[in-house]
Amino acid sequence: MNILAIQIGIGASVCLLKDGKIVLAVEEERLCRQKGFMGFPAQALAYLKTRHPRELDSLALWGIPGRDDVLHSKAEFQTRYDARLEPARKPSLAQSCKGLACRALPDEVKALIKPSLKKPSVASMVREALEGFELPEKSLRRPGHHLCHAAAAYYGLGRDHERPYLVLTLDGGGDGLCATVSIGRRGRLETVAATPTGHSVGNLYSNITHLLGFTPHEHEYKLMGMAPxxxxxxxxxxxxxxAGYVGLDPANPMLFKRLIPESTTICNKRLARDLRRQRFDNVAGGLQRFTEELVTDWVKACMERTGIRDLLCSGGVxxxxxxxxxxSRLPExxxxxxxPSCGDETNALGCAFLLHNEASGGGFPEFRAFTLGPAPSFDLEEAKARHAGDCTFEKLEDPHQTAAELIASGRILARVAGPMEFGARALGNRSILCDPSRLEMVERVNFLIKQxxxxxPFAPAxxxxxxxRYLVTPPTLPPELSPYMMFTFDTTEAREEMIACLQRADRTARAQVVNREYNPGFHELLTRYKALTGRGAVMNTSYNIHGHPIAMGSMDALEILVNSSLDHVLIEDVLVGKRKA
Known part of the structure; x- marks a missing residue:
């Protein structure tokens, strides 16, 4: 059975699940080259159709998380945050008269006018995009936003199918909710608590991100990085x-409850007033401390109420x-x-997992590696033809050894190899790599490309x-630890070997732990590097120009190379360099 799932709005993406295994998952931003794209994933869907036409011909079910009113561009979304700080304006006389005139029209005339004023619905856009494919009747499914988050966590990460898991979702909001508490057991999810939209710590984080001059739903991590x-x-x-804005509901601490009259989605004016004259770094630190304390109290309450101590989590927070x-360090x-990358972009995966579970009578999908996109070779010949004048191309007999030698010698190397990572993290296949023991690499990488x-901080792989040897690893984590960079770690005395990858204030590291079975190619490169240097870590950051999406194929890889100060990119087994002027 083949399932196509489409995430519309924030993190627009598509996912094709075939017989319980992800065949392809890709975000719209990688194709349209607009970082953080919001809206309908038209190009991602078109790309999927060209790569897997036969699979779609036999499509059995397809699902769309979200509602009809989420078709907003990033510019429109930013405008909403700006408008929350503006004083409320009364409608002009002309606007009032226009509204009265419209209400006075006959019903049959209103029926003709109203559809033209609306944006196209989700259903109509999907039907148009899939026109020409024969789909079974009633194939359109639209699971709830938080149900998709929960399904991603439980069906993607649940290992023991007999053990009960406490499945927690938490974000700014979606389909009327901002947090849920569910129990996953024997292949089924049961929601036991759900907090309505407007009571979200995630909203506070995004609103303060905007008030400090950053982009909400994109730069929250910068406040987190400043807090230490x-x-x-x-x-x-x-x-x-x-703490006077949001707390836990005393009647049921598995629920959040706002303590102010305003919804947390529209409390910018209050925040601007209450935080006036507070230093920007103190705001970031106080926000992070409040978030950690409140969510920790919530998690403890959920464990106490349910008696379940095995946690699976998803949602933007x-x-x-x-x-x-x-x-991870809580004794309870x-x-x-x-x-991995548990923002809204992964709701396409959660939706597909949920429909697979329903259609298979309780089955779990096959999920392990997060490299779910295309290999870069799909447009390599086109890229070579376009950049023959500016680049040199050398086919390598042993690309892993050459890459390890370049990094060990102090060179900065971009690697574009294997299937593209899905989501926000570069996990070695679309990465810039260098020696982590040289502190000057931070400034060099920033100067060359990242800014x-x-x-x-940068991250170690x-x-x-x-x-x-490098990390203090809590026993609560799975055996593979953190293959998707979803945790930070305290570091050991060996931290000096990766000094360029540490958070300078608290010496923690947002590590990617590279397992051979998850990414054998990247694991082999690190193994060769260790044989040369004795160090089992490299510095890893995403291969993209600042403010732009991560590279998808060879064309993107060479465009970034020629428009940055990097010297080399390794595309599969081809080392590409820039011709010197």
């Missing part, structure tokens, strides 16, 4: 202010890796895992065999 630089004594004031580290927790904010 702020001494705890300087965070208390902001933490106390925010759990993209906060510092929060996840804190939860027996095990914890967080679905990251000065306080933001560490061989699973060497993880405990």
């Amino acid at each position: 630089y702020v001494p705890e004594r300087h965070t208390a004031r902001v933490r106390d202010i925010l 759990f993209m906060n890796v510092k929060l996840n580290q804190r939860l 927790v027996r095990s914890i895992d967080v679905f 990251r904010d000065f306080w933001m 560490i061989l699973r065999e060497d993880a405990e």
